[in-house]
Amino acid sequence: MIKFQGNHILSVSQFDRESIAKILDVAAQMMPYASRQKRCHVLDGAILNNLFFEPSTRTRVSFGCAFNLLGGFVRETVGEENSSLSKGESLYDTAQVISGYSDIIAMRHPQMHSVAKFAEGSTVPVINGGDGANEHPTQALLDLFTIRSEMSRFEKGIDNLDVVLMGDLKHGRTVHSLSKLLSLYNNVKVTMVAPDALQMPDNVISTLENAGHKVVLTDKIAGNLACDVIYQTRIQQERFASKEEANLYRGHFSLNKQVYEQYCKDHTVIMHPLPRDSRPEANELDVDLNDLDNLAIFRQAQNGVLVRMALFALALGVEDKLTDYEKPITWATNK
Template identity: 50%
Template sequence: MSSHLLSIDSLSRDDIDHLVRVAARMEPIASRRKITRVLEGAVLGNLFFEASTRTRVSFHAAFSRLGGSVCDTTGFTFSSMAKGESLYDTSRVMSGYCDAIVMRHPDQGSVAEFAAATNVPVINAGDGPGEHPSQALLDFYTIDKEFALQGKTLRDAHVLMTGDLKYGRTVHSLIKLLSRYAPMRITLVAPPGLEMPNQLIERVSRQGLDVAVRESLAGDFSDVDVVYTTRIQKERFTAEMSEGFNLSRDFTVDRAFLDSRCGPATLVMHPLPRDSRPAANDLDIDLNGDPRLAIFRQTDNGIPVRMAIFATLLGVEERIDQDLRDVPWFVPDRLGVDDASF
């Protein structure tokens, strides 16, 4: 594994398998049964120049649960970039303060530019419509865990990706990652103008994925193992695209779609946030409490996966099992009132 995590392109299948194994060892810590201080004294710089709740807090929590401390900055307003500071200068300055850096930025390629100026490990937490490699890793970890519970394997799995496939950086990273585990079937369904980039489809097809493109969610999806749906990224639309855009209810993943067109064990995933406003036609809240809905198990899995990334980049993954003790505080058996086992 390279010294930074900027793209799925930098990870081999062996790297991914290693991170999955380390993440599994992090589960007792992530689920608040054990404590480790393996990164005690280390400092994380958490630099988010674009809105985030889950990713920012998840990285913060993951580093903290390894015993480290975190320095946060959010938005351009309170950063020196508002004064014209370059990515190069910001990178070099932060490298003097931090042992690892997580960065989100609205411009594609910006995190790679930032990382080029430092030898401190940098993790890409999203660069505009580019990539989101840690999200793809936690998505893959979720699929792997859920399949194990069902007695399934990844080989020849069928994944439906729907929603904003043009600007949705999570699907860009995930389809790259899944190509490492071909043969596998991928079906893509997107509203007009929001299709997966052709060059990405061509690339993963060459790597062994069987990719089919469909125009709608009508029809039979009973052989689909995973439905991965994404929010429409209106914040990345041009003014011309925004004018008059209205997402049809035909692209909504809800209980009716799942019950009538998918199989009884089809897993439903979403990188979140989902837009729960009725007119948004995003992943429907009528699936809340349904065990097929894996979105909160997905977010929970972000902690052990991001812990694994930190431990691997900083070279302490082999010390985890030597540095554990029991937690002394109360931890509920179920984190959410609607949590259900699948």
């Protein structure tokens, strides 16, 4: 198992199964705090600097909430134009300065491998919140936590999983990272539903195949959705040369209740990293699925707080001290 305390979390390639199990188990321990049954101030006085140089809602806010729920303080920089990077400062210099103000840093940046470059200059742990089309390791971990949680309802696990990845698999960093994590498990079947131009990168496919898993590539929905989990992704317009190019693929893999009932199993769970594109020309996941018990997209988003709380606790070495710093909540809650 890797050493978490004091170390960066930059890529899913850092993890083995034992390390992942540790993260997911610590995440489960965070449930009372995330659900406001109790509060925990184990990180009282600690400072997170949230550096988000690319637009984000869920990832940025959940990182901040996760740190606050453990008692820490959050400072944010949103947009490269609001930082000294816009004045020509290097990632290394920025890291040297910001890490002096922080106990830990979460960072998102539009360029591939930029977070790792930033981490080279940081004196405190850095967590990758997404680096271009490369990776999104915390999303992959929360996705795995969600799969484990959802499959437990059907007495299934991650081993022997039958999963469909669908949509923009070329640019979707979430499915790149999730596929690499799935390669660590046993007897996984991965069906990749995408147009040829947006199919999964060869290196990700090879990672799964070299681990002995069955990979099916197709551009057809019909006959390919009878699985345990469907992981839908949006067309990543920001990764295309133009909006017009992105529009060529928008709306090709829409999932609605009729499609679900026709092609999926009774227990098929639907996941999506969000935001889902609900515009008529895209409509990736129709609102007629909102009352479906197996639509897990909002539980998935909530799980992001649990997993990021776990990563903060592990990186700062407090995962075994949580209960020592518990307090009752002092406000009214409807939960």
